[in-house]
Amino acid sequence: MATTVESRPATPARGSSKGAGMSEGQKKTWWAVADLVVLLYALVPVLWILSLSFKTTDTITDGNFFPRSWTLDNYAQIFQIGLFTAALRNSIGIALISTVLAVVIGTMAAYAIARLDFPGKKALVGVSLLIAMFPQISLVSPLFDIFRGIGIFDTWLGLILPYITFALPLAIYTLSAFFREIPWELEKAAKMDGATPLQAFRSVIVPLAAPGVFTTAILVFIFCWNDFLFAISLTSTSRSQTATVAIANFTGASQFAEPTGSIAAAAVLLTIPIIVFVLFFQRRIVAGLTSGAVKG
Amino acid sequence: MSIDSGALAASTTQQTEQQGGAHRKGKPALSEGKKAERRLGLLLCAPAAIIMVAVTAYPIVYALWLSFQRYDLRFPADRAFAGFANYAAVLTSEYWWRAFLVTMIITIVSVAIEFVLGLALALVMHRTIVGRGLTRTVVLIPYGIVTVVAAFSWQFAWTPDKGYLAAMLPEGAAPLTGQVSAILLIILAEVWKTTPFMALLLMAGLALVPDDLLKAAQVDGAGPWQRLTRIILPMMKPAILVALLFRTLDAFRVFDNIYILTQGSNGTGSVSMLGYDNLFKAFNLGIGSAISVLIFIAVALIAFLFIKIFGAAAPGSDEGKR
Numbered sequence: 175m176a177t178t179v180e181s182r183p184a185t186p187a188r189g190s191s192k193g194a195g196m197s198e199g200q201k202k203t204w205w206a207v208a209d210l211v212v213l214l215y216a217l218v219p220v221l222w223i224l225s226l227s228f229k230t231t232d233t234i235t236d237g238n239f240f241p242r243s244w245t246l247d248n249y250a251q252i253f254q255i256g257l258f259t260a261a262l263r264n265s266i267g268i269a270l271i272s273t274v275l276a277v278v279i280g281t282m283a284a285y286a287i288a289r290l291d292f293p294g295k296k297a298l299v300g301v302s303l304l305i306a307m308f309p310q311i312s313l314v315s316p317l318f319d320i321f322r323g324i325g326i327f328d329t330w331l332g333l334i335l336p337y338i339t340f341a342l343p344l345a346i347y348t349l350s351a352f353f354r355e356i357p358w359e360l361e362k363a364a365k366m367d368g369a370t371p372l373q374a375f376r377s378v379i380v381p382l383a384a385p386g387v388f389t390t391a392i393l394v395f396i397f398c399w400n401d402f403l404f405a406i407s408l409t410s411t412s413r414s415q416t417a418t419v420a421i422a423n424f425t426g427a428s429q430f431a432e433p434t435g436s437i438a439a440a441a442v443l444l445t446i447p448i449i450v451f452v453l454f455f456q457r458r459i460v461a462g463l464t465s466g467a468v469k470g
Numbered sequence: 471m472s473i474d475s476g477a478l479a480a481s482t483t484q485q486t487e488q489q490g491g492a493h494r495k496g497k498p499a500l501s502e503g504k505k506a507e508r509r510l511g512l513l514l515c516a517p518a519a520i521i522m523v524a525v526t527a528y529p530i531v532y533a534l535w536l537s538f539q540r541y542d543l544r545f546p547a548d549r550a551f552a553g554f555a556n557y558a559a560v561l562t563s564e565y566w567w568r569a570f571l572v573t574m575i576i577t578i579v580s581v582a583i584e585f586v587l588g589l590a591l592a593l594v595m596h597r598t599i600v601g602r603g604l605t606r607t608v609v610l611i612p613y614g615i616v617t618v619v620a621a622f623s624w625q626f627a628w629t630p631d632k633g634y635l636a637a638m639l640p641e642g643a644a645p646l647t648g649q650v651s652a653i654l655l656i657i658l659a660e661v662w663k664t665t666p667f668m669a670l671l672l673m674a675g676l677a678l679v680p681d682d683l684l685k686a687a688q689v690d691g692a693g694p695w696q697r698l699t700r701i702i703l704p705m706m707k708p709a710i711l712v713a714l715l716f717r718t719l720d721a722f723r724v725f726d727n728i729y730i731l732t733q734g735s736n737g738t739g740s741v742s743m744l745g746y747d748n749l750f751k752a753f754n755l756g757i758g759s760a761i762s763v764l765i766f767i768a769v770a771l772i773a774f775l776f777i778k779i780f781g782a783a784a785p786g787s788d789e790g791k792r
Binding site: 238286465 | 504506507508509510511512514515517518519521522523524525526528529530532533536591594595597598599600601603604605606607608609610611612613614615616617618619620622623624626627631632633634636637662666667670671673674715716719722723725726729730741742745746748749750755758759761762763765766768769773
């Protein structure tokens with residue numbers, strides 16, 4: 175019915191909420207301004223830390239948004255501190271291992287939830303939902319005591335376990351949402367051709383599900399990369415301390431040295447993988463974030 | 471809780487029925503194939519279930535047990551049953567109530583601001599006619615950036631003599647050292663980081679509002695505000711409630727921003743800061759566990775209120791019912 179009454183120019187549908195009396199050009203300008211606000215909102219704090227990381231020691235406290243004199247010393251410096259290099263290695267290793275394990279385990283569970291009929295499915299969905307809402311601080315005291323008791327306090331495993339646990343609800347929801355979009359006739363065809371359910375899973379579904387799995391892996395990696403509470407509570411030495419904790423503990427070379435430059439440089443390095451993911455996989459990340467939460 | 475994964479199954483049955491009833495015959499109770507399916511289902515879910523239960527359920531039960539003991543890490547030999555003494559100590563302490571109040575204020579104010587800003591941001595991303603891909607890309611930066619990194623950016627920005635934001639304030643102002651101003655800055659840091667996430671969830675809800683309906687309403691004389699409050703928001707209600715539920719529980723856990731921005735000084739600590747400080751500064755596992763259990767109960771109550779009173783459907787629960 176909308177089409178019969180639609181005697182206005184063909185395009186006003188898009189910007190109509192603001193555009194009653196505006197020309198096409200005005201509307202474009204209006205939206206460009208809105209976009210610019212969003213752009214500044216998202217980028218200013220990031221540019222500020224980037225700017226700090228290039229400032230020299232004597233200009234770092236000048237309060238200017240852009241550096242007056244540029245240097246790479248801050249970056250050189252953090253790699254001279256063995257602490258940060260070790261922490262970066264820990265961060266990358268722990269986040270990658272946790273991501274792989276969480277995605278593998280989550281894929282198995284999500285496939286079962288999306289496709290198979292078995293007792294306890296409700297319970298599993300319920301448990302993952304509870305964990306998504308779980309206050310992580312509640313686990314810090316008991317895990318601290320348990321992990322010391324069984325000897326995995328301050329180890330990679332001691333962080334990987336909680337990371338997998340809290341990544342699993344995210345993985346299971348996102349993946350089962352993706353799995354529901356897959357053309358399942360193909361699986362059936364494979365079964366008719368004599369494949370067992372497991373074979374059908376491996377050779378038909380896995381390739382089809384790869385994009386969803388990949389998206390989930392990005393989201394899980396971002397989650398592990400971001401963690402601070404577990405990392406600062408369940409580690410104590412450079413053996414397993416992650417980069418977020420190392421940055422928070424930076425104090426500068428001596429008591430009077432200013433750690434701002436080092437912190438800023440390390441912060442920029444931690445941000446690079448995020449920027450890369452966002453630039454290359456924007457569409458996937460948006461799809462992944464929204465699919466699990468608000469379908470139906 | 472109203473978790474209903476039956477709906478998940480329902481959508482798959484629908485799909486299979488569409489294919490002309492070629493569905494495996496389910497009548498003979500538990501055929502071989504059915505049994506194999508059950509076995510495979512349990513097998514595939516087992517690792518996820520075991521890890522999730524081992525790392526959350528077991529420790530929380532252990533925390534409950536510890537919370538009834540006197541257990542100071544500096545005097546491990548004095549460990550003894552203490553009844554409700556730890557809870558009494560926490561619940562009569564002004565630190566707990568101040569932290570609780572601060573946490574509630576941060577949670578309520580930041581979620582409220584995030585909702586309004588997130589809705590505006592969602593509308594921009596959903597409707598903009600220029601640079602749609604660009605806006606959707608840049609808003610992912612606050613979402614993805616490490617909270618500690620963002621917190622440092624804000625901390626430096628508000629530090630007198632160092633920051634560009636502090637430079638705009640009157641001489642001598644040190645906003646991170648006053649209780650009210652510091653809490654406002656913590657809220658600002660939270661809002662900046664998580665509004666995009668809220669906006670993305672809301673945008674997914676916006677996509678479910680049919681354009682035709684809005685056009686028809688416009689033709690019938692509904693203004694932009696009426697269209698928003700009478701059509702868009704009601705139709706987005708499920709998405710809104712899910713976004714609010716998740717953000718509220720997430721905000722209640724606030725820790726990273728406070729740790730970096732103020733270290734919880736000047737009465738800006740949240741309950742998570744309190745739990746952390748208790749363990750690593752007071753080394754008291756008994757009290758720390760009592761705090762853990764109280765926070766767990768508070769979060770469970772918030773989730774319960776959302777789901778029962780506001781009728782927020784847990785994500786996944788009404789999937790496929792559209």
